[in-house]
Amino acid sequence: MAKLRIPSEANTAAWFFLAPSLALIGVFFFLPVVASLLLSITDFDIYGIANPSNTRFVGLDNYSRLLRTPDFWLALRNTFYFAFVGGPLTIAVSLGAALLLSSKLVRFKGFFRTIYFTPFVTTLVAVAIVWKYLYHTRYGLFNYGLGMIGIGPIDWLGDPHWAMPSIILMAVWKSFGYNMLIFIAGLQAIPEDLYDAAEIDGASAVRRFFSITLPMLAPTLVFVSVITMIGYFQLFAEPYVMTQGGPLRSTTSVVLLMYEEGFRWWRMGNAAAIAFVLFIVILLATLVQFRLQKERA
Amino acid sequence: MGREGEVVAQLLPDFEKEHPGIRVQVQQIPWSAAHEKLLTAYVGDATPDIAMLGNTWVPEFVALDALEPLDSRVASSKDIVRSDYFQGIWDTNTVGNVTYGIPWYVDTRVIFYRSDLLAKAGCPQMPSTWASWRQCMVQLKSRMNDHQYPLLIPITEWPPIVILGLQAGSPLLRDDGRFGGFSQPQFMKAFDFYVQLFRDRLAPPFAGTEISNLYQEFERGNIAMYISGPWQIGEFSTRLPKDMQDKWMTAALPGVDGPGVSLAGGASLSLFRGSKHKAEAWQLMEFLSRPDVQVRFHQLTGDLPPRRAAWNDPVLSGNKYAAAFHEQLERAVPTPKVPEWEQIATKIFEHGERAVRGNQTAEQAMAALDRDVDRILEKRRWLMDQKALQ
Numbered sequence: 001m002a003k004l005r006i007p008s009e010a011n012t013a014a015w016f017f018l019a020p021s022l023a024l025i026g027v028f029f030f031l032p033v034v035a036s037l038l039l040s041i042t043d044f045d046i047y048g049i050a051n052p053s054n055t056r057f058v059g060l061d062n063y064s065r066l067l068r069t070p071d072f073w074l075a076l077r078n079t080f081y082f083a084f085v086g087g088p089l090t091i092a093v094s095l096g097a098a099l100l101l102s103s104k105l106v107r108f109k110g111f112f113r114t115i116y117f118t119p120f121v122t123t124l125v126a127v128a129i130v131w132k133y134l135y136h137t138r139y140g141l142f143n144y145g146l147g148m149i150g151i152g153p154i155d156w157l158g159d160p161h162w163a164m165p166s167i168i169l170m171a172v173w174k175s176f177g178y179n180m181l182i183f184i185a186g187l188q189a190i191p192e193d194l195y196d197a198a199e200i201d202g203a204s205a206v207r208r209f210f211s212i213t214l215p216m217l218a219p220t221l222v223f224v225s226v227i228t229m230i231g232y233f234q235l236f237a238e239p240y241v242m243t244q245g246g247p248l249r250s251t252t253s254v255v256l257l258m259y260e261e262g263f264r265w266w267r268m269g270n271a272a273a274i275a276f277v278l279f280i281v282i283l284l285a286t287l288v289q290f291r292l293q294k295e296r297a
Numbered sequence: 298m299g300r301e302g303e304v305v306a307q308l309l310p311d312f313e314k315e316h317p318g319i320r321v322q323v324q325q326i327p328w329s330a331a332h333e334k335l336l337t338a339y340v341g342d343a344t345p346d347i348a349m350l351g352n353t354w355v356p357e358f359v360a361l362d363a364l365e366p367l368d369s370r371v372a373s374s375k376d377i378v379r380s381d382y383f384q385g386i387w388d389t390n391t392v393g394n395v396t397y398g399i400p401w402y403v404d405t406r407v408i409f410y411r412s413d414l415l416a417k418a419g420c421p422q423m424p425s426t427w428a429s430w431r432q433c434m435v436q437l438k439s440r441m442n443d444h445q446y447p448l449l450i451p452i453t454e455w456p457p458i459v460i461l462g463l464q465a466g467s468p469l470l471r472d473d474g475r476f477g478g479f480s481q482p483q484f485m486k487a488f489d490f491y492v493q494l495f496r497d498r499l500a501p502p503f504a505g506t507e508i509s510n511l512y513q514e515f516e517r518g519n520i521a522m523y524i525s526g527p528w529q530i531g532e533f534s535t536r537l538p539k540d541m542q543d544k545w546m547t548a549a550l551p552g553v554d555g556p557g558v559s560l561a562g563g564a565s566l567s568l569f570r571g572s573k574h575k576a577e578a579w580q581l582m583e584f585l586s587r588p589d590v591q592v593r594f595h596q597l598t599g600d601l602p603p604r605r606a607a608w609n610d611p612v613l614s615g616n617k618y619a620a621a622f623h624e625q626l627e628r629a630v631p632t633p634k635v636p637e638w639e640q641i642a643t644k645i646f647e648h649g650e651r652a653v654r655g656n657q658t659a660e661q662a663m664a665a666l667d668r669d670v671d672r673i674l675e676k677r678r679w680l681m682d683q684k685a686l687q
Contacts, residue, residue, distance in 0.1 A: 043676065045676065046336075046357060046360065046361070046636055047360060047636075047676060047680060049336065049339070049340055049361060050360055050361040050362055051362075054680060056679075138444075158503065158504055160654070244453070246453060246504060246650070247453075247504055247650065247654070248647075248650055248651060248654060248656065249647065263333065264639075264640075265637075265639075265640045266336070
């Protein structure tokens with residue numbers, strides 16, 4: 001049997017070519033990750049900046065204390081709420097919009113595509129401020145509309161029960177355009193003759209959707225849901241701008257909590273621990289999605 | 298920082314004229330970024346000679362050992378006369394009896410109120426005790442509809458709760474800042490008073506975000522009293538229409554049995570330990586602290602000066618809205634001087650909000666607050682035990 005041997009010179013050359021990217025990844029990715037992992041087992045804070053000897057190694061204390069902090073569980077709950085309600089909702093809305101825009105009956109497709117995509121490319125802070133006006137209890141457009149049909153004013157951002165739904169509504173509006181474009185691309189890749197054949201066989205529109213469109217879209221759907229989920233687990237800017245995590249912390253996400261710990265209170269050890277917990281959560285959620293997809297296939 | 302950073306540049310030509318050979322470089326940073334920027338500068342050994350610090354930051358920078366003690370310089374200075382400063386304001390700049398900052402401008406909270414509405418409700422003057430204040434609010438409420446409230450205190454602000462606590466004689470923290478003292482009787486008394494204002498619908502349970510235009514609400518009589526700071530004098534004067542101008546007034550805060558204390562806030566000038574030009578920097582601090590320069594600074598910014606001499610200037614003594622601040626500044630007290638204060642303050646309103654919204658009783662909220670505060674102060678206790686502090 002012939003043995004495949006890579007000559008050592010080629011090896012060196014390969015390393016040489018890889019070196020720049022490896023160095024960049026090493027310095028700007030792996031090093032910080034290792035550093036923050038180390039940070040997460042210390043109580044490094046403002047006193048530690050003053051004098052390094054004021055930093056204690058605390059082992060897994062940051063993690064165990066985190067698990068005993070009600071605020072952390074609340075933040076985790078809020079984040080899951082946002083991801084598991086907002087995520088599927090975004091996907092459903094963007095799929096719906098994509099189906100409508102792919103329909104042969106719709107005119108001015110380019111115009112609507114642009115309109116639906118606009119929120120996605122608009123600065124989030126500007127969007128959030130405008131939505132804050134829309135949500136205003138007394139003078140906002142939403143409550144004005146509800147008032148016309150006789151429904152009492154809702155304190156959208158001030159009521160702990162409504163605040164998260166309000167944020168979700170805004171986030172769905174803001175981000176469905178991007179997923180919609182991906183779905184449109186996915187829909188265009190489905191061969192037309194499949195539909196023709198199904199129609200001849202007498203399949204209804206609903207049947208065609210579930211038996212052709214959805215299975216053929218499956219890879220796109222997985223991609224979109226993983227990307228959306230990862231993005232939604234990192235919820236930060238919406239509550240940061242609109243509610244500062246309130247009322248009653250009902251919109252504080254894990255990332256917002258991490259930001260507060262790290263950059264408002266300078267408890268870097270704690271913040272690093274939160275970051276790693278979030279990393280594990282996102283990793284698990286992604287693995288579960290891939291597993292579900294495999295089982296279906 | 299902020300507007301002050303822009304304005305100080307206009308004062309500097311005079312300083313440079315008086316001190317040829319000294320050139321001042323001003324770097325403006327927005328308030329929101331200032332704290333982080335100064336901390337980073339400290340870590341990177343690139344601190345400025347002088348910086349303006351929010352006076353609640355002073356303890357934190359003292360913990361970092363970043364600031365120069367100023368007592369000996371003050372003692373030999375002609376321009377900076379300690380006894381001329383409002384005592385409570387000066388006090389915010391001392392940690393363990395050492396002075397680390399010179400007050401530059403002050404900030405305290407007073408009441409802005411609709412004098413016409415109060416008079417109609419039977420309180421010709423702003424009451425000075427809690428009981429009469431509450432009575433006045435009840436009378437106001439009886440003349441109002443459901444959407445109108447006698448008093449506005451945003452429930453996402455900590456100063457009102459803390460002020461009431463200080464008025465009731467609470468030290469806020471106990472054992473030299475080792476533990477929270479919020480479930481102690483003094484603070485409980487204040488907190489009960491606070492929560493009851495919302496329970497009796499004398500104040501709306503609003504976060505700041507529900508009020509989109511405070512001045513409009515004030516003008517429409519939807520709010521009759523509002524606790525706020527000096528920057529609102531300018532806002533009320535320009536944003537309220539002309540015919541409203543004789544219908545609002547400011548008053549010092551009521552207290553438990555008579556005029557009450559308020560918070561000593563504001564900003565200070567501090568000298569950094571790492572500075573290579575301490576003598577020159579001190580000259581600039583002396584210049585900016587002179588009463589005549591402070592009056593000019595007030596005219597440019599609306600910020601209130603920390604020295605009594607500056608308040609004698611007609612610009613200030615002739616301003617009827619400023620008089621309440623003058624009175625209040627004589628009764629201003631600092632918040633506990635621990636580096637963790639800002640974080641504790643946030644916890645105070647979070648737990649306050651829980652009680653106001655009725656999710657918890659006042660006792661539960663304050664017990665939970667103490668638990669949180671004790672946890673925040675754990676490191677401080679450890680350091681104090683290690684004698685690393687002081």
